[in-house]
Amino acid sequence: MRKLLPIIMLILGVGGGIGAGILLAPAPEAPMEHAAAEGEDPAASHAQEDAHAAPEAEEEHVTDEHAIPNEFIKINNQFIIPVMEREQLSSMVVVSLSLEMKPGMAAKVHSYEPKIRDVFLRILFDHANMGGFRGAFTRSEILDPLRTALREEGRRYLGKDLVDVLILEITRQDV
Known part of the structure; x- marks a missing residue:
């Protein structure tokens, strides 16, 4: 029983940590579902979000398929x-x-x-x-x-x- 107790405690601790992580995880955002719930066209709302993105951000994220990584x-x-x-x-x-x-x-x-x-x-x-x-x-x-x-x-x-x-x-x- 002495050697079994630490193993049981380890399993309980890991299980409790996983359970807490699942319980406390933030809900994933779904912009498509949100737009559909409001009666909007999901594709249109996604296009509007893209249109509001800063032009500088687009320039930074432009990637060349043949670019060599750092x-x-x-x-x-x-x-x-x-x-x-x-x-x-x-x-x-x-x-x-x-x-x-x-x-x-x-x-x-x-x-x-x-x-x-x-x-x-x-x-x-x-x-x-x-x-x-x-x-x-x-x-x-x-x-x-x-x-x-x-x-x-x-x-x-x-x-x-x-x-x-x-x-x-x-x-x-x-x-």
């Missing part, structure tokens, strides 16, 4: 950032980054990697010193300025070929 180049080692409070080490943060680059830029990234690592470490240290890794540090309003700073500094060395800097993993270990 490359994702993982920076080899993780970044380890100490978090200091009152001149004492309070925690360590480990971050894994990847670069979204235009096609064919892997060689350039690898040739600049030591410089890019140095610049990214400076940004991450500054972020830690400003308190960016305290509390709920994974909130988007906390991480967005960090992503922006990493992208802008990366573009100083890699140019416009750098599309974005992606945070793949981020972990904090309190000491």
Whole structure:
């Protein structure tokens, strides 16, 4: 019975989590059904929604069938950032980054990697010193300025070929 109890608890926990997820999931929107319920032509209402879309958004989403997708180049080692409070080490943060680059830029990234690592470490240290890794540090309003700073500094060395800097993993270990 001692060994069976954890398995039963695990099954109950997983079942409860799935049940809660199903129960609390938002209802899917059905614009076609909504328009039909109001007596409108569903195709006409869908066309009106498309007509109101911003022209800039259409330009951004235009895709060429023959366009080569961007490359994702993982920076080899993780970044380890100490978090200091009152001149004492309070925690360590480990971050894994990847670069979204235009096609064919892997060689350039690898040739600049030591410089890019140095610049990214400076940004991450500054972020830690400003308190960016305290509390709920994974909130988007906390991480967005960090992503922006990493992208802008990366573009100083890699140019416009750098599309974005992606945070793949981020972990904090309190000491």
